[in-house]
Amino acid sequence: MNANQRPKARRLLLETLILTVLYAALGKVCTMLAHSVLSGNLILFWPPAGLALAAFNADGLLPAVIQQWDTGEVLMLGWMNEEALRRTFTEGRVTFWSRSRQEYWRKGDTSGHAQYVHGAAFDCDADTLLVQVDQVGGACHTGTRTCFDGRDVDVAPGARPDATDGVHP
Numbered sequence: 001m002n003a004n005q006r007p008k009a010r011r012l013l014l015e016t017l018i019l020t021v022l023y024a025a026l027g028k029v030c031t032m033l034a035h036s037v038l039s040g041n042l043i044l045f046w047p048p049a050g051l052a053l054a055a056f057n058a059d060g061l062l063p064a065v066i067q068q069w070d071t072g073e074v075l076m077l078g079w080m081n082e083e084a085l086r087r088t089f090t091e092g093r094v095t096f097w098s099r100s101r102q103e104y105w106r107k108g109d110t111s112g113h114a115q116y117v118h119g120a121a122f123d124c125d126a127d128t129l130l131v132q133v134d135q136v137g138g139a140c141h142t143g144t145r146t147c148f149d150g151r152d153v154d155v156a157p158g159a160r161p162d163a164t165d166g167v168h169p
């Protein structure tokens with residue numbers, strides 16, 4: 001190799017290196033994209049942004065309030081860990097973490113009373129999730145539409161001192 005060929009060889013090596021890295025990156029992207037398309041859910045391509053916001057308790061769980069999206073009915077409350085949250089955000093169906101059975105529980109798989117996700121929002125501290133759903137049948141395992149139907153307790157009702165006050169403490 002003479003003095004003229006040396007810079008050429010160096011450039012060739014550099015180009016080969018750059019192309020190798022580019023092809024490797026492209027291959028990785030293609031594999032991930034193919035996986036996402038095959039799984040029928042493009043959102044799996046990256047973690048849903050909401051996951052990063054979630055503030056779990058010491059047990060790695062957060063409570064999820066489930067509400068019928070159009071009527072506003074409060075249907076039930078369940079617990080989710082990070083994976084249950086990810087599934088709920090990406091699969092269109094509500095998945096809980098069952099604390100008693102220590103397993104994932106996709107609502108409706110055994111009862112047929114599925115919850116189809118319509119939207120979701122964290123509360124101000126991101127330690128509680130509200131999931132608005134389309135509920136098939138009854139949300140409660142006892143057969144009632146919501147977990148709160150027919151379970152009223154006696155309370156001493158309060159009333160604001162001045163109804164025209166309008167200030168809520």
Ligand SMILES: [Zn+2]
Pocket residue numbers: 076139140141142146147
């Ligand atoms: Zn219930």
